[in-house]
Amino acid sequence: MDSWDKNIEIKIINGLRKGSLSSFQRLFEIFSKPLFQFCLNYLKSAEEAEDVVQEVFLKVWEKRETIVINSSFKSYLFTIALNSVRKHFIQLAKENQIKHDVLIELSVDRKKLEVQNDYQDLLLLLENSIKKMPSRRREVFLKKKIEGKSLKEIAKELGIKSKTVEYHITEAMKFLKVEFKRKNISGLVFFALFIQEF
Amino acid sequence: MSKRQDNKSLQKYINGRYSFNDFMNVKQWLENIDKYEDIKDQLGLQFEELTNQNLSGGKELGSLYEKIEYKILKQERQSPQKLSLLGYFQKVAAVLIIPILISSVYFYLNNFETPSQEKQISWVEVNSPDGARTEFLLPDGSRGWLAGGSKIKYNPSFIECRNVILSGEAFFDVEHKHDNSEFVVSIPDMDIKVLGTRFNVSAYSDDNFSEVVLEEGKVEIDGKSKIFHQILKPSEKLNFHLEKETVVLTQVDTKPYTAWKDGYLVLNNDPLEQAIDQIERWYNVEIEIDNELLKKYRFKATFKNEQLEDVLEMLSITTPIDYEIEERRINNNGIYMKKKVRLRLK
Numbered sequence: 397m398d399s400w401d402k403n404i405e406i407k408i409i410n411g412l413r414k415g416s417l418s419s420f421q422r423l424f425e426i427f428s429k430p431l432f433q434f435c436l437n438y439l440k441s442a443e444e445a446e447d448v449v450q451e452v453f454l455k456v457w458e459k460r461e462t463i464v465i466n467s468s469f470k471s472y473l474f475t476i477a478l479n480s481v482r483k484h485f486i487q488l489a490k491e492n493q494i495k496h497d498v499l500i501e502l503s504v505d506r507k508k509l510e511v512q513n514d515y516q517d518l519l520l521l522l523e524n525s526i527k528k529m530p531s532r533r534r535e536v537f538l539k540k541k542i543e544g545k546s547l548k549e550i551a552k553e554l555g556i557k558s559k560t561v562e563y564h565i566t567e568a569m570k571f572l573k574v575e576f577k578r579k580n581i582s583g584l585v586f587f588a589l590f591i592q593e594f
Numbered sequence: 595m596s597k598r599q600d601n602k603s604l605q606k607y608i609n610g611r612y613s614f615n616d617f618m619n620v621k622q623w624l625e626n627i628d629k630y631e632d633i634k635d636q637l638g639l640q641f642e643e644l645t646n647q648n649l650s651g652g653k654e655l656g657s658l659y660e661k662i663e664y665k666i667l668k669q670e671r672q673s674p675q676k677l678s679l680l681g682y683f684q685k686v687a688a689v690l691i692i693p694i695l696i697s698s699v700y701f702y703l704n705n706f707e708t709p710s711q712e713k714q715i716s717w718v719e720v721n722s723p724d725g726a727r728t729e730f731l732l733p734d735g736s737r738g739w740l741a742g743g744s745k746i747k748y749n750p751s752f753i754e755c756r757n758v759i760l761s762g763e764a765f766f767d768v769e770h771k772h773d774n775s776e777f778v779v780s781i782p783d784m785d786i787k788v789l790g791t792r793f794n795v796s797a798y799s800d801d802n803f804s805e806v807v808l809e810e811g812k813v814e815i816d817g818k819s820k821i822f823h824q825i826l827k828p829s830e831k832l833n834f835h836l837e838k839e840t841v842v843l844t845q846v847d848t849k850p851y852t853a854w855k856d857g858y859l860v861l862n863n864d865p866l867e868q869a870i871d872q873i874e875r876w877y878n879v880e881i882e883i884d885n886e887l888l889k890k891y892r893f894k895a896t897f898k899n900e901q902l903e904d905v906l907e908m909l910s911i912t913t914p915i916d917y918e919i920e921e922r923r924i925n926n927n928g929i930y931m932k933k934k935v936r937l938r939l940k
Contacts, residue, residue: 404816404823407776407787410776411755411757411776411778414751414754414755415749415751415754415755416755416757416778417663417666417749417757418757418759418778418780418785420666421659421663421818422785422816422818424655424659424662425659425818427645428655428658428659429649429650429653429655430641430644430645430647430649431641431644432653432655433644433649434640434641434644437608437640438607438608438620438624440610442653446655446658449655449658450658450661450662450665453662454662454665454666457662457666470641470642470645471638474637474638474641474642477641478627478634478637481624482624482625482627485621485624486621486624486625489617489621489624489625492617496614509614510613510614510615511613511614511615512613512614513606513611513612513613513616514611514613515612515613515614515616515617516610516611516612
Protein backbone atom coordinates (compact mmCIF):
# COMPACT_ATOMS: atom_id res chain seq x y z
CA MET A 397 0.00 0.00 0.00
CA ASP A 398 2.95 2.29 -0.64
CA SER A 399 1.16 4.62 -3.00
CA TRP A 400 -2.06 4.72 -1.01
CA ASP A 401 -2.95 8.29 -0.30
CA LYS A 402 -6.04 10.35 0.25
CA ASN A 403 -6.32 11.46 -3.38
CA ILE A 404 -6.21 7.95 -4.77
CA GLU A 405 -8.76 6.88 -2.17
CA ILE A 406 -11.14 9.67 -3.16
CA LYS A 407 -10.83 8.72 -6.81
CA ILE A 408 -11.48 5.05 -6.14
CA ILE A 409 -14.47 5.82 -3.93
CA ASN A 410 -15.90 8.13 -6.59
CA GLY A 411 -15.50 5.33 -9.10
CA LEU A 412 -17.25 2.94 -6.73
CA ARG A 413 -20.15 5.36 -6.25
CA LYS A 414 -20.70 5.40 -9.98
CA GLY A 415 -20.68 1.62 -10.11
CA SER A 416 -17.20 0.94 -11.46
CA LEU A 417 -16.33 -2.70 -10.94
CA SER A 418 -12.68 -1.95 -11.46
CA SER A 419 -12.70 0.49 -8.50
CA PHE A 420 -14.48 -2.16 -6.50
CA GLN A 421 -11.87 -4.74 -7.45
CA ARG A 422 -9.11 -2.31 -6.49
CA LEU A 423 -10.63 -1.95 -3.01
CA PHE A 424 -10.87 -5.70 -2.71
CA GLU A 425 -7.22 -6.11 -3.69
CA ILE A 426 -6.11 -3.58 -1.11
CA PHE A 427 -8.33 -4.52 1.83
CA SER A 428 -9.32 -8.17 1.45
CA LYS A 429 -6.18 -9.62 3.02
CA PRO A 430 -6.10 -7.49 6.18
CA LEU A 431 -9.85 -7.98 6.52
CA PHE A 432 -9.48 -11.74 6.13
CA GLN A 433 -6.75 -11.80 8.79
CA PHE A 434 -8.87 -9.71 11.15
CA CYS A 435 -11.81 -12.12 10.77
CA LEU A 436 -9.54 -15.11 11.21
CA ASN A 437 -8.23 -13.69 14.48
CA TYR A 438 -11.71 -13.75 15.95
CA LEU A 439 -13.43 -16.60 14.14
CA LYS A 440 -10.51 -19.07 14.05
CA SER A 441 -11.85 -20.60 10.86
CA ALA A 442 -10.70 -19.77 7.33
CA GLU A 443 -14.09 -20.69 5.88
CA GLU A 444 -15.96 -18.42 8.24
CA ALA A 445 -13.44 -15.63 7.63
CA GLU A 446 -13.95 -15.94 3.86
CA ASP A 447 -17.71 -15.78 4.36
CA VAL A 448 -17.35 -12.54 6.27
CA VAL A 449 -15.04 -11.01 3.64
CA GLN A 450 -17.65 -11.88 1.02
CA GLU A 451 -20.49 -10.47 3.12
CA VAL A 452 -18.62 -7.25 3.79
CA PHE A 453 -17.68 -6.58 0.16
CA LEU A 454 -21.16 -7.41 -1.09
CA LYS A 455 -22.43 -4.85 1.39
CA VAL A 456 -19.91 -2.28 0.17
CA TRP A 457 -21.18 -2.82 -3.37
CA GLU A 458 -24.82 -2.77 -2.34
CA LYS A 459 -24.38 0.55 -0.51
CA ARG A 460 -22.06 2.06 -3.12
CA GLU A 461 -24.41 4.85 -4.19
CA THR A 462 -25.08 6.11 -0.68
CA ILE A 463 -21.66 5.48 0.79
CA VAL A 464 -20.70 8.19 3.26
CA ILE A 465 -17.07 8.33 4.29
CA ASN A 466 -16.55 10.29 7.47
CA SER A 467 -12.87 9.82 8.11
CA SER A 468 -11.59 7.13 5.76
CA PHE A 469 -12.78 4.17 3.75
CA LYS A 470 -10.82 2.00 6.16
CA SER A 471 -12.97 3.00 9.12
CA TYR A 472 -16.13 2.64 7.04
CA LEU A 473 -15.02 -0.89 6.15
CA PHE A 474 -14.22 -1.61 9.79
CA THR A 475 -17.73 -0.67 10.90
CA ILE A 476 -19.29 -3.10 8.43
CA ALA A 477 -16.70 -5.77 9.21
CA LEU A 478 -17.17 -5.55 12.96
CA ASN A 479 -20.91 -6.15 12.61
CA SER A 480 -20.40 -9.13 10.38
CA VAL A 481 -17.63 -10.63 12.52
CA ARG A 482 -19.79 -10.27 15.64
CA LYS A 483 -22.73 -12.02 14.00
CA HIS A 484 -20.56 -14.97 12.98
CA PHE A 485 -18.71 -15.03 16.28
CA ILE A 486 -21.90 -15.21 18.32
CA GLN A 487 -23.16 -18.10 16.19
CA LEU A 488 -19.86 -19.97 16.55
CA ALA A 489 -19.71 -19.25 20.27
CA LYS A 490 -23.04 -20.99 20.74
CA GLU A 491 -21.64 -24.14 19.13
CA ASN A 492 -18.43 -23.91 21.12
CA GLN A 493 -20.36 -23.54 24.35
CA ILE A 494 -21.85 -26.99 23.82
CA LYS A 495 -18.46 -28.40 22.95
CA HIS A 496 -17.24 -26.97 26.21
CA ASP A 497 -19.79 -29.13 28.04
CA VAL A 498 -18.30 -32.19 26.37
CA LEU A 499 -14.81 -31.08 27.37
CA ILE A 500 -15.94 -30.70 30.96
CA GLU A 501 -17.41 -34.17 30.81
CA LEU A 502 -14.05 -35.46 29.61
CA SER A 503 -12.06 -33.69 32.31
CA VAL A 504 -11.77 -34.16 36.04
CA ASP A 505 -10.94 -30.64 37.06
CA ARG A 506 -13.33 -28.09 35.73
CA LYS A 507 -11.48 -25.17 37.35
CA LYS A 508 -8.22 -26.09 35.65
CA LEU A 509 -9.90 -26.61 32.32
CA GLU A 510 -11.26 -23.10 32.43
CA VAL A 511 -8.00 -21.30 33.11
CA GLN A 512 -5.52 -23.27 31.02
CA ASN A 513 -4.32 -21.55 27.92
CA ASP A 514 -4.96 -24.40 25.51
CA TYR A 515 -8.66 -24.05 24.99
CA GLN A 516 -8.27 -23.67 21.23
CA ASP A 517 -6.17 -26.85 21.07
CA LEU A 518 -8.82 -28.73 23.02
CA LEU A 519 -11.59 -27.58 20.69
CA LEU A 520 -9.54 -28.57 17.69
CA LEU A 521 -8.68 -31.93 19.17
CA LEU A 522 -12.33 -32.54 19.94
CA GLU A 523 -13.40 -31.62 16.41
CA ASN A 524 -10.75 -33.80 14.80
CA SER A 525 -11.54 -36.73 17.07
CA ILE A 526 -15.25 -36.48 16.27
CA LYS A 527 -14.35 -36.60 12.57
CA LYS A 528 -12.52 -39.87 13.12
CA MET A 529 -15.57 -41.71 14.50
CA PRO A 530 -17.49 -44.22 12.35
CA SER A 531 -20.23 -42.29 10.55
CA ARG A 532 -23.27 -43.67 12.44
CA ARG A 533 -21.59 -43.15 15.78
CA ARG A 534 -20.61 -39.62 14.84
CA GLU A 535 -24.16 -38.86 13.76
CA VAL A 536 -25.61 -40.08 17.03
CA PHE A 537 -22.96 -38.28 19.06
CA LEU A 538 -23.51 -34.93 17.31
CA LYS A 539 -27.27 -35.16 17.70
CA LYS A 540 -26.93 -35.84 21.39
CA LYS A 541 -24.07 -33.55 22.40
CA ILE A 542 -24.18 -30.72 19.88
CA GLU A 543 -27.86 -30.57 18.98
CA GLY A 544 -28.91 -31.56 22.48
CA LYS A 545 -31.51 -34.12 21.46
CA SER A 546 -32.74 -36.86 23.79
CA LEU A 547 -31.99 -40.57 23.39
CA LYS A 548 -35.63 -41.19 22.44
CA GLU A 549 -35.70 -38.48 19.80
CA ILE A 550 -32.52 -39.77 18.18
CA ALA A 551 -33.76 -43.36 18.26
CA LYS A 552 -36.97 -42.33 16.53
CA GLU A 553 -35.18 -40.19 13.97
CA LEU A 554 -32.70 -42.85 12.98
CA GLY A 555 -35.10 -45.80 13.37
CA ILE A 556 -32.92 -47.61 15.92
CA LYS A 557 -33.40 -48.73 19.53
CA SER A 558 -32.74 -46.31 22.40
CA LYS A 559 -30.32 -48.89 23.80
CA THR A 560 -28.30 -48.71 20.57
CA VAL A 561 -28.21 -44.92 20.76
CA GLU A 562 -26.95 -45.16 24.33
CA TYR A 563 -24.33 -47.69 23.31
CA HIS A 564 -23.02 -45.37 20.54
CA ILE A 565 -22.73 -42.48 22.98
CA THR A 566 -20.87 -44.52 25.58
CA GLU A 567 -18.50 -45.82 22.92
CA ALA A 568 -18.03 -42.33 21.48
CA MET A 569 -17.06 -40.92 24.89
CA LYS A 570 -14.68 -43.82 25.49
CA PHE A 571 -13.10 -43.19 22.09
CA LEU A 572 -12.68 -39.48 22.84
CA LYS A 573 -11.06 -40.28 26.16
CA VAL A 574 -8.48 -42.48 24.47
CA GLU A 575 -7.86 -39.91 21.76
CA PHE A 576 -7.31 -37.14 24.30
CA LYS A 577 -4.97 -39.34 26.27
CA ARG A 578 -2.98 -40.32 23.19
CA LYS A 579 -2.60 -36.72 22.00
CA ASN A 580 -1.29 -35.48 25.30
CA ILE A 581 1.98 -37.31 25.57
CA SER A 582 3.63 -33.95 24.90
CA GLY A 583 3.47 -33.39 28.66
CA LEU A 584 0.70 -30.83 28.84
CA VAL A 585 -0.90 -30.58 32.22
CA PHE A 586 -4.26 -31.75 31.13
CA PHE A 587 -2.93 -35.25 30.56
CA ALA A 588 -3.82 -35.85 34.18
CA LEU A 589 -7.32 -34.59 33.66
CA PHE A 590 -8.48 -37.38 31.46
CA ILE A 591 -7.25 -40.52 33.09
CA GLN A 592 -10.26 -40.86 35.31
CA GLU A 593 -12.47 -43.69 34.14
CA PHE A 594 -15.65 -42.74 32.42
CA MET B 595 -11.88 -6.43 35.52
CA SER B 596 -8.94 -4.10 34.96
CA LYS B 597 -8.11 -2.72 31.56
CA ARG B 598 -4.75 -4.45 31.56
CA GLN B 599 -6.30 -7.80 32.17
CA ASP B 600 -8.86 -7.13 29.43
CA ASN B 601 -6.09 -6.42 26.97
CA LYS B 602 -4.32 -9.58 28.02
CA SER B 603 -7.38 -11.73 27.44
CA LEU B 604 -7.97 -10.17 24.03
CA GLN B 605 -4.36 -10.56 22.99
CA LYS B 606 -4.25 -14.19 24.16
CA TYR B 607 -7.42 -14.96 22.26
CA ILE B 608 -6.04 -13.49 19.03
CA ASN B 609 -2.77 -15.38 19.39
CA GLY B 610 -4.61 -18.66 19.86
CA ARG B 611 -3.16 -19.43 23.32
CA TYR B 612 -6.16 -18.68 25.49
CA SER B 613 -8.25 -20.25 28.21
CA PHE B 614 -11.97 -20.90 28.33
CA ASN B 615 -12.32 -17.87 30.58
CA ASP B 616 -10.51 -15.67 28.06
CA PHE B 617 -12.91 -16.94 25.44
CA MET B 618 -15.87 -16.10 27.67
CA ASN B 619 -14.51 -12.57 28.13
CA VAL B 620 -14.17 -12.03 24.40
CA LYS B 621 -17.67 -13.44 23.94
CA GLN B 622 -19.05 -11.05 26.52
CA TRP B 623 -17.43 -8.04 24.79
CA LEU B 624 -18.44 -8.95 21.27
CA GLU B 625 -22.03 -9.67 22.26
CA ASN B 626 -22.33 -6.25 23.91
CA ILE B 627 -19.79 -4.25 21.98
CA ASP B 628 -21.56 -0.92 22.53
CA LYS B 629 -21.03 -1.23 26.27
CA TYR B 630 -17.29 -1.74 25.82
CA GLU B 631 -16.07 1.33 23.93
CA ASP B 632 -12.41 0.74 24.81
CA ILE B 633 -12.54 -2.83 23.45
CA LYS B 634 -14.15 -1.53 20.27
CA ASP B 635 -11.31 0.98 19.94
CA GLN B 636 -8.83 -1.84 20.46
CA LEU B 637 -10.40 -3.81 17.61
CA GLY B 638 -10.31 -0.73 15.41
CA LEU B 639 -6.61 -0.34 16.12
CA GLN B 640 -5.98 -3.99 15.33
CA PHE B 641 -7.74 -3.60 11.98
CA GLU B 642 -5.81 -0.42 11.26
CA GLU B 643 -2.52 -2.17 12.00
CA LEU B 644 -3.38 -5.09 9.74
CA THR B 645 -4.09 -2.75 6.83
CA ASN B 646 -0.68 -1.18 7.29
CA GLN B 647 1.10 -4.49 7.21
CA ASN B 648 2.33 -6.16 4.09
CA LEU B 649 0.36 -9.40 4.04
CA SER B 650 1.56 -10.43 0.61
CA GLY B 651 2.39 -13.94 1.75
CA GLY B 652 -1.05 -14.73 3.11
CA LYS B 653 -3.98 -16.56 1.66
CA GLU B 654 -4.78 -16.00 -2.01
CA LEU B 655 -8.23 -14.46 -2.26
CA GLY B 656 -8.46 -14.06 -6.04
CA SER B 657 -11.02 -16.81 -6.43
CA LEU B 658 -13.09 -15.28 -3.65
CA TYR B 659 -13.18 -12.04 -5.64
CA GLU B 660 -14.44 -13.89 -8.68
CA LYS B 661 -17.19 -15.41 -6.56
CA ILE B 662 -18.22 -11.98 -5.30
CA GLU B 663 -18.15 -10.45 -8.78
CA TYR B 664 -20.26 -13.29 -10.09
CA LYS B 665 -22.87 -12.68 -7.38
CA ILE B 666 -22.90 -8.97 -8.17
CA LEU B 667 -23.37 -9.50 -11.89
CA LYS B 668 -26.14 -11.99 -11.20
CA GLN B 669 -27.91 -9.53 -8.91
CA GLU B 670 -27.57 -6.67 -11.38
CA ARG B 671 -29.07 -8.86 -14.07
CA GLN B 672 -32.11 -9.49 -11.95
CA SER B 673 -32.63 -5.87 -10.97
CA PRO B 674 -35.25 -3.91 -12.97
CA GLN B 675 -34.36 -2.89 -16.47
CA LYS B 676 -33.64 0.77 -16.86
CA LEU B 677 -33.32 1.00 -20.62
CA SER B 678 -35.55 -0.30 -23.33
CA LEU B 679 -33.78 -2.52 -25.81
CA LEU B 680 -34.55 -0.25 -28.75
CA GLY B 681 -33.32 2.90 -27.05
CA TYR B 682 -30.33 0.88 -26.14
CA PHE B 683 -29.45 -0.07 -29.68
CA GLN B 684 -29.59 3.57 -30.67
CA LYS B 685 -26.91 4.31 -28.15
CA VAL B 686 -24.64 1.56 -29.33
CA ALA B 687 -23.29 2.22 -32.74
CA ALA B 688 -20.55 0.00 -33.97
CA VAL B 689 -19.45 1.11 -37.40
CA LEU B 690 -17.95 -1.48 -39.69
CA ILE B 691 -15.19 -0.60 -42.09
CA ILE B 692 -13.10 -2.02 -44.91
CA PRO B 693 -12.64 -4.84 -45.68
CA ILE B 694 -16.02 -6.25 -44.87
CA LEU B 695 -15.68 -7.01 -41.18
CA ILE B 696 -17.79 -9.02 -38.96
CA SER B 697 -18.23 -7.12 -35.80
CA SER B 698 -20.43 -8.51 -33.16
CA VAL B 699 -22.20 -6.59 -30.51
CA TYR B 700 -23.75 -9.02 -28.17
CA PHE B 701 -24.94 -9.29 -24.70
CA TYR B 702 -23.80 -12.04 -22.54
CA LEU B 703 -25.22 -13.12 -19.19
CA ASN B 704 -28.48 -12.53 -20.99
CA ASN B 705 -30.28 -14.37 -23.70
CA PHE B 706 -30.21 -12.34 -26.87
CA GLU B 707 -33.14 -14.05 -28.57
CA THR B 708 -35.55 -13.55 -25.73
CA PRO B 709 -34.98 -10.08 -24.40
CA SER B 710 -37.12 -9.70 -21.35
CA GLN B 711 -38.35 -6.42 -20.01
CA GLU B 712 -37.58 -7.34 -16.43
CA LYS B 713 -33.95 -8.12 -17.01
CA GLN B 714 -31.23 -5.55 -17.25
CA ILE B 715 -28.58 -6.01 -19.87
CA SER B 716 -25.32 -6.50 -18.08
CA TRP B 717 -22.55 -5.77 -20.53
CA VAL B 718 -22.10 -4.66 -24.10
CA GLU B 719 -19.26 -6.15 -26.01
CA VAL B 720 -17.70 -4.93 -29.25
CA ASN B 721 -15.51 -7.48 -30.97
CA SER B 722 -13.03 -7.01 -33.76
CA PRO B 723 -12.03 -10.35 -35.29
CA ASP B 724 -8.50 -11.21 -36.35
CA GLY B 725 -7.54 -9.48 -39.54
CA ALA B 726 -10.01 -6.65 -39.02
CA ARG B 727 -10.13 -3.13 -37.70
CA THR B 728 -13.36 -1.89 -36.20
CA GLU B 729 -14.39 1.65 -35.50
CA PHE B 730 -16.60 2.10 -32.49
CA LEU B 731 -18.69 4.87 -31.06
CA LEU B 732 -19.52 4.91 -27.36
CA PRO B 733 -22.73 6.28 -25.81
CA ASP B 734 -20.95 9.42 -24.53
CA GLY B 735 -19.69 10.35 -27.98
CA SER B 736 -16.17 9.04 -27.45
CA ARG B 737 -14.89 6.97 -30.32
CA GLY B 738 -12.00 4.82 -31.31
CA TRP B 739 -10.62 1.91 -33.22
CA LEU B 740 -10.29 -1.71 -32.21
CA ALA B 741 -7.42 -3.67 -33.70
CA GLY B 742 -7.80 -7.26 -34.96
CA GLY B 743 -8.39 -9.85 -32.26
CA SER B 744 -9.48 -7.26 -29.68
CA LYS B 745 -12.61 -6.47 -27.78
CA ILE B 746 -14.04 -3.89 -25.45
CA LYS B 747 -16.90 -4.24 -23.05
CA TYR B 748 -18.83 -1.80 -20.92
CA ASN B 749 -22.01 -1.85 -18.90
CA PRO B 750 -25.26 -0.07 -19.64
CA SER B 751 -24.74 2.57 -16.98
CA PHE B 752 -21.83 3.79 -19.09
CA ILE B 753 -23.10 7.37 -19.23
CA GLU B 754 -22.88 7.69 -15.45
CA CYS B 755 -19.64 5.77 -15.10
CA ARG B 756 -17.43 5.77 -18.14
CA ASN B 757 -15.51 2.53 -17.72
CA VAL B 758 -14.39 0.36 -20.64
CA ILE B 759 -12.71 -3.01 -20.22
CA LEU B 760 -10.26 -3.73 -23.00
CA SER B 761 -8.50 -6.84 -24.12
CA GLY B 762 -6.17 -6.47 -27.07
CA GLU B 763 -5.38 -3.14 -28.70
CA ALA B 764 -7.42 -0.01 -29.18
CA PHE B 765 -7.05 3.66 -29.99
CA PHE B 766 -9.33 5.96 -28.03
CA ASP B 767 -10.45 9.46 -28.87
CA VAL B 768 -12.21 10.46 -25.68
CA GLU B 769 -14.86 13.16 -25.51
CA HIS B 770 -14.16 15.73 -22.82
CA LYS B 771 -17.04 16.21 -20.40
CA HIS B 772 -17.82 19.58 -18.89
CA ASP B 773 -18.27 18.08 -15.46
CA ASN B 774 -14.71 16.72 -15.75
CA SER B 775 -15.99 13.16 -15.27
CA GLU B 776 -13.40 10.50 -15.84
CA PHE B 777 -13.16 7.96 -18.59
CA VAL B 778 -11.40 4.80 -17.43
CA VAL B 779 -9.94 2.09 -19.62
CA SER B 780 -9.27 -1.06 -17.61
CA ILE B 781 -6.85 -3.76 -18.67
CA PRO B 782 -5.74 -6.62 -16.45
CA ASP B 783 -2.75 -4.77 -14.97
CA MET B 784 -3.75 -1.15 -15.09
CA ASP B 785 -6.49 1.43 -15.03
CA ILE B 786 -5.97 4.30 -17.45
CA LYS B 787 -7.85 7.44 -16.47
CA VAL B 788 -8.45 10.26 -18.87
CA LEU B 789 -10.34 13.50 -19.10
CA GLY B 790 -10.35 14.10 -22.83
CA THR B 791 -7.55 12.89 -25.02
CA ARG B 792 -6.24 10.60 -27.76
CA PHE B 793 -4.19 7.57 -26.88
CA ASN B 794 -3.39 3.99 -27.81
CA VAL B 795 -3.52 0.96 -25.48
CA SER B 796 -2.10 -2.42 -26.29
CA ALA B 797 -2.80 -5.32 -23.92
CA TYR B 798 -3.00 -8.56 -25.86
CA SER B 799 -3.24 -11.57 -23.59
CA ASP B 800 -0.55 -13.39 -25.58
CA ASP B 801 1.93 -10.52 -25.30
CA ASN B 802 4.03 -10.30 -22.15
CA PHE B 803 3.59 -6.56 -21.86
CA SER B 804 0.94 -3.87 -21.78
CA GLU B 805 1.60 -0.54 -23.43
CA VAL B 806 0.00 2.88 -23.42
CA VAL B 807 1.02 5.62 -25.89
CA LEU B 808 -0.37 9.10 -25.48
CA GLU B 809 -0.91 11.27 -28.55
CA GLU B 810 -2.67 14.24 -26.99
CA GLY B 811 -3.91 15.43 -23.58
CA LYS B 812 -3.15 13.74 -20.29
CA VAL B 813 -3.80 10.31 -18.80
CA GLU B 814 -3.25 8.82 -15.37
CA ILE B 815 -2.30 5.19 -15.01
CA ASP B 816 -2.82 3.13 -11.86
CA GLY B 817 -1.18 -0.28 -11.69
CA LYS B 818 -3.27 -3.17 -10.41
CA SER B 819 -1.09 -6.29 -10.28
CA LYS B 820 1.76 -4.06 -9.18
CA ILE B 821 0.79 -0.85 -7.45
CA PHE B 822 2.11 2.22 -9.24
CA HIS B 823 0.80 5.59 -10.26
CA GLN B 824 2.04 7.41 -13.35
CA ILE B 825 0.92 10.47 -15.25
CA LEU B 826 1.60 10.35 -18.98
CA LYS B 827 2.35 13.42 -21.10
CA PRO B 828 1.94 13.61 -24.90
CA SER B 829 4.47 11.54 -26.88
CA GLU B 830 5.21 9.35 -23.89
CA LYS B 831 4.96 5.61 -23.86
CA LEU B 832 4.48 3.51 -20.73
CA ASN B 833 5.42 -0.13 -20.99
CA PHE B 834 4.55 -2.58 -18.22
CA HIS B 835 6.31 -5.95 -18.39
CA LEU B 836 3.98 -8.60 -17.02
CA GLU B 837 6.59 -11.02 -15.70
CA LYS B 838 9.32 -8.66 -14.57
CA GLU B 839 6.69 -6.18 -13.31
CA THR B 840 8.79 -3.28 -14.55
CA VAL B 841 7.34 0.05 -15.57
CA VAL B 842 9.33 1.84 -18.30
CA LEU B 843 8.56 5.33 -19.50
CA THR B 844 10.01 6.52 -22.86
CA GLN B 845 9.66 9.42 -25.27
CA VAL B 846 8.38 8.14 -28.60
CA ASP B 847 7.12 9.24 -31.96
CA THR B 848 3.47 8.24 -31.56
CA LYS B 849 2.77 7.70 -35.28
CA PRO B 850 4.05 4.12 -35.57
CA TYR B 851 1.86 3.16 -32.59
CA THR B 852 -1.35 4.67 -33.85
CA ALA B 853 -1.01 4.36 -37.62
CA TRP B 854 -2.74 0.98 -37.58
CA LYS B 855 -6.11 2.67 -37.14
CA ASP B 856 -5.65 4.42 -40.49
CA GLY B 857 -4.84 1.16 -42.21
CA TYR B 858 -1.06 1.25 -42.00
CA LEU B 859 0.84 -1.81 -40.93
CA VAL B 860 3.97 -0.41 -39.33
CA LEU B 861 6.95 -2.59 -38.46
CA ASN B 862 8.92 -0.29 -36.24
CA ASN B 863 12.38 -1.82 -36.09
CA ASP B 864 11.07 -4.63 -33.88
CA PRO B 865 12.59 -8.12 -33.82
CA LEU B 866 10.83 -10.47 -36.25
CA GLU B 867 9.33 -12.57 -33.46
CA GLN B 868 7.48 -9.46 -32.30
CA ALA B 869 6.65 -8.28 -35.79
CA ILE B 870 5.05 -11.57 -36.74
CA ASP B 871 2.54 -11.20 -33.90
CA GLN B 872 1.49 -7.99 -35.60
CA ILE B 873 1.37 -9.58 -39.08
CA GLU B 874 -0.57 -12.56 -37.74
CA ARG B 875 -3.27 -10.33 -36.28
CA TRP B 876 -3.31 -8.04 -39.29
CA TYR B 877 -3.84 -10.78 -41.89
CA ASN B 878 -5.43 -13.44 -39.65
CA VAL B 879 -2.73 -16.00 -40.45
CA GLU B 880 -0.43 -18.22 -38.47
CA ILE B 881 3.27 -17.73 -39.00
CA GLU B 882 6.00 -20.17 -38.10
CA ILE B 883 9.69 -19.33 -37.94
CA ASP B 884 11.99 -22.32 -37.89
CA ASN B 885 15.18 -20.44 -37.14
CA GLU B 886 16.16 -18.85 -33.82
CA LEU B 887 18.53 -16.38 -35.46
CA LEU B 888 15.81 -15.21 -37.81
CA LYS B 889 13.59 -14.33 -34.85
CA LYS B 890 16.07 -11.64 -33.86
CA TYR B 891 16.14 -9.88 -37.27
CA ARG B 892 14.77 -6.38 -37.08
CA PHE B 893 12.51 -4.73 -39.62
CA LYS B 894 11.42 -1.23 -40.39
CA ALA B 895 8.64 -0.94 -42.92
CA THR B 896 5.24 0.61 -43.49
CA PHE B 897 2.53 -1.03 -45.58
CA LYS B 898 -0.77 0.40 -46.68
CA ASN B 899 -3.53 -1.82 -48.15
CA GLU B 900 -0.96 -4.43 -49.16
CA GLN B 901 -1.74 -8.12 -49.65
CA LEU B 902 -0.03 -10.63 -47.35
CA GLU B 903 1.93 -11.97 -50.34
CA ASP B 904 3.23 -8.49 -51.16
CA VAL B 905 4.40 -7.97 -47.60
CA LEU B 906 6.19 -11.32 -47.52
CA GLU B 907 7.72 -10.64 -50.95
CA MET B 908 9.02 -7.32 -49.68
CA LEU B 909 10.54 -8.94 -46.60
CA SER B 910 12.23 -11.63 -48.70
CA ILE B 911 13.81 -9.03 -51.00
CA THR B 912 15.29 -6.92 -48.21
CA THR B 913 16.38 -9.77 -45.95
CA PRO B 914 17.59 -13.38 -46.37
CA ILE B 915 14.12 -14.86 -45.88
CA ASP B 916 12.28 -17.55 -47.79
CA TYR B 917 8.58 -17.93 -47.30
CA GLU B 918 6.01 -20.54 -48.10
CA ILE B 919 2.24 -20.14 -47.84
CA GLU B 920 0.32 -23.32 -47.22
CA GLU B 921 -3.09 -23.97 -48.69
CA ARG B 922 -5.86 -23.39 -46.15
CA ARG B 923 -6.84 -26.69 -44.70
CA ILE B 924 -10.18 -27.89 -43.44
CA ASN B 925 -10.09 -29.48 -40.02
CA ASN B 926 -12.07 -32.50 -38.82
CA ASN B 927 -15.10 -30.40 -38.03
CA GLY B 928 -15.28 -29.06 -41.58
CA ILE B 929 -14.05 -25.62 -40.55
CA TYR B 930 -11.39 -23.72 -42.46
CA MET B 931 -8.24 -23.31 -40.43
CA LYS B 932 -6.08 -20.18 -40.56
CA LYS B 933 -3.73 -19.77 -43.45
CA LYS B 934 -0.25 -20.89 -42.45
CA VAL B 935 3.02 -19.22 -43.43
CA ARG B 936 6.48 -20.68 -42.90
CA LEU B 937 9.55 -18.45 -42.79
CA ARG B 938 13.04 -19.83 -43.31
CA LEU B 939 16.53 -18.40 -43.45
CA LYS B 940 17.82 -18.42 -47.02
